[in-house]
Amino acid sequence: MRFADKLFLAMTALLTFMFALFGIWMLSSDFSQLLNKEIEQGNKDSRTFHFLFEMGYQSTDEFGEDYAISKTLNSIIGSVERDGSHLYVMRGNGTCFYGEDYLEDMGFQEEVDKLTDSLNETNTYGYCVRQIGGGYYMFTATVSDITAENVYLGMCRDLTNIYEGRQELLSRYRIALLCLLSAGGICIYLLSRYITRPISSLGRLATRIADGDYGLRSHNESRDEIGELARDFNRMADRLVEEMQVKVSEAKQKEDFTAAFAHELKTPLTSIIGYADMLNSLKLTDAECHDAYFYIYSQGKRLESLSHKLLELVSMDKNPLTFRAVPTKDLEQNLRITMRPIWKQRGIKGKVDLEKATLQGDSELLLSLLYNLMDNAVKALDKGEQSFMLMKGVCLNGLYEIKVVDNGRGIPAEEISRITEAFYMVDKSRSRKEGGAGIGMALCQKIIQLHGGMLKVESRLGEGTVIRVMFPRDIAAARRERN
Template sequence: MSLSRKLSFALLIAFLVSIVYASLFSYMLYEGLYVKNLKTDMLQTGKRLALSYEGGAVRDSLINEINGFGEKSQFEVFAVKNPRELSMCLPFEIDYNALISGEDREKLLTGSPVYKKGHVKRLGRDVISVAVPLLDGKRLEGIIYLYYPLENLSEMTLRYSAYWLVGAFLFLLVALTLGNKWLKKTVKPLIEMKNAARELSSGNLAVRVANYHDDEIGQLAKTFNEMAESVQKEDERRKEFLANVSHELRTPLSYMKGYMEAIQTGVAKKEDIEQYENIIWRETNRMERLVDDLLDLAKFESREFSLKMAPIPLAQTVEESINKVKHRMAEKGIELERFLNYELIVEADEERLIQMLMNVLDNAINYTDTGGKISVSLAMEDSSFAVITISDTGQGIPEADLAKITERFYRVDKARTRKQGGTGLGLAIVDRLAKLHGGTMVIASEVGKGTSVSIRLPLV
């Protein structure tokens, strides 16, 4: 069953429940107001009539006076000297003991009226009655009896049944007509989103839904469009990533294949074989680093990955990372400066922290010319963070490339990076690891003057 039909069915049920509720409410009003008012009026009338009794035996003139009043009143009213005489006055057969019981007699002797309500088969309806005592001291000299046949609720309903049925039919017709129009208008955006979601799942990532009012459905439409846009961007990144991976792997494979064929077919000269083997070895290492970086990056972006956190003296870890690349700096004649605060302790994964520092240091060495300088500093910031800054005097990064430098495989100078063996994933890994540690990575650079990479980590 569609949502529209479910809502229409719900409206119909609500309408029927409303009718039942209206009927019950009408009955409650009938019982609570109509019957209650009749009882009050009968009691007051009976008490006023009883004021004419002056004591002693009930005179016939008083009985005639009360009976005469009954002919003009809306109630049936009469007076009797003996309760047994009531069966002669009532329009239906009734047992004396059932009419005035011993308990009722005791109540009448106290001066309190007796109220009763019951169904009379002969009249086919309920009757309410009030018996008011005429007391002379402690003697019950007579009774003023008032009764009124209640109008049956079904009679009232039948009397107005034609109007009721016509009104109910018209109300139902108008309610369902307007309700269906409102339902179609309400459900329309949901149907559009359902169709759009189906197209999205079939591969049409450009599908979008219209904007609606700023209610829950409008917010759902907005969220759907944001989701579709996110899926489209992610698909574009995936395609770009696969293209970059294919391109990055194709180059070393083509080198390896070409030089291996030259060696195996005897085309390569003996004096060149060693050089070709070295090239094959270099490209093999480059492919290995590329695969390792890809696996690391995929691992870091996985929800299952977790860091092995522990308190670490940060300056010691920074020095350990520097010592691993000091020989490369010496080979290029690069001057090293360090300014380290040895009191800073962070909670981090030491292995991943060294990986971050090594990636940044490798880039600094690769892009700093012979005779340049690399500076490494460690300082406190705002009493809550430790900041590791690695600066070089290399070629720098253009401002237009800074925003994209942490994207996977993004290169400012692809030819130079490939020649030096970079994978284009180093800074993407550093950025991701910094975020996993609750910190950030910030890059500042100026072309021709150098680059500065700052890693900000929370202190213990």
């Protein structure tokens, strides 16, 4: 069952209960007031009858008891017996002096006998309301001891009109309640549909998003709870789309990694198999054999280097690192000794200048990071004195920045975000010619993350590249915060 239908049924049931309860209370209250008024009037008339009877009887008692009773009744019946009231007079022995025919015709004798039997010397007045033969009647009775034998004076008052009026009001109220519920039900139905329309819209929107239309969003801008739900739904959809894009990107990176890894293996293996087959099947000169051995050896070393880098990339997160104080001047000296022959061989200008400071980290990993950055810069330069590269380290506010600058070929803007992917190479043919496999920057990114640092790359095609690595001075604390 839909929420709108549940809301419609709940509101209709509540409205029915409230109006039914209110109607019953209102009708019962009005009926009780009217009935009490009639009972009060009946009691008043009964006492008036008793008073008039005793007054009339005393004035004629010298003519005998039966005559006095008869004379008195004849004189007061006209003034008392009105508005549907009927009198009856009974002797103490149970015989009826007046009204016997009426009591028998109406079937009231039994009720009158019960009422008179309940009276005694202390309880000289009583009344009751009974339903008899489809009608409602009020019976009253008083005991008069003015005669030699007690006389019961009573009245029978017809209250059927009151009950019939109540029944008619109930019937009218049922019709009014039915009309009200019909009109109210229609209004509640339309209102429930209107209230739940944004929720239904969100449901349809969720279905379309689940079917692949990820660009859809809710446009509900109301300030109520449904508006908040719509905004939360949009944020959830945005987050899901972002997560999906990340997953798609990761899947593509893994696919590219697998393809690039297979290609990187295929190239040296093809050379190794080809030259091994030549040595096995052909008679070669010593020079040709030397060349074949050299190619097999060089390609084997390339595979060895590739496997070492892959193992280092995979196991770097798993092996616990011990951070120690690393003087930047020690790093500078080591890098100069390593890079000076390379600069001389390629005929380029190079410089390493790291401001004196102490970093907390793993010295071997930091050296590997800085060497890879400088090696990439060297590979991006053409041979000649016009080419230069610079590594500069400076202390900033709570940070230590290492900047690697070159005036090489540069990196296209659309490819900067991908240079840290494993096996990704901007210029594949040149990278392979230089002996690269596209893993160096992936290792750099991993080392920077382990040390709590940040990497920023700025480059213009044909003008050069600037790579900035920023380490917190207290790398161990930054690493704890990141974890």
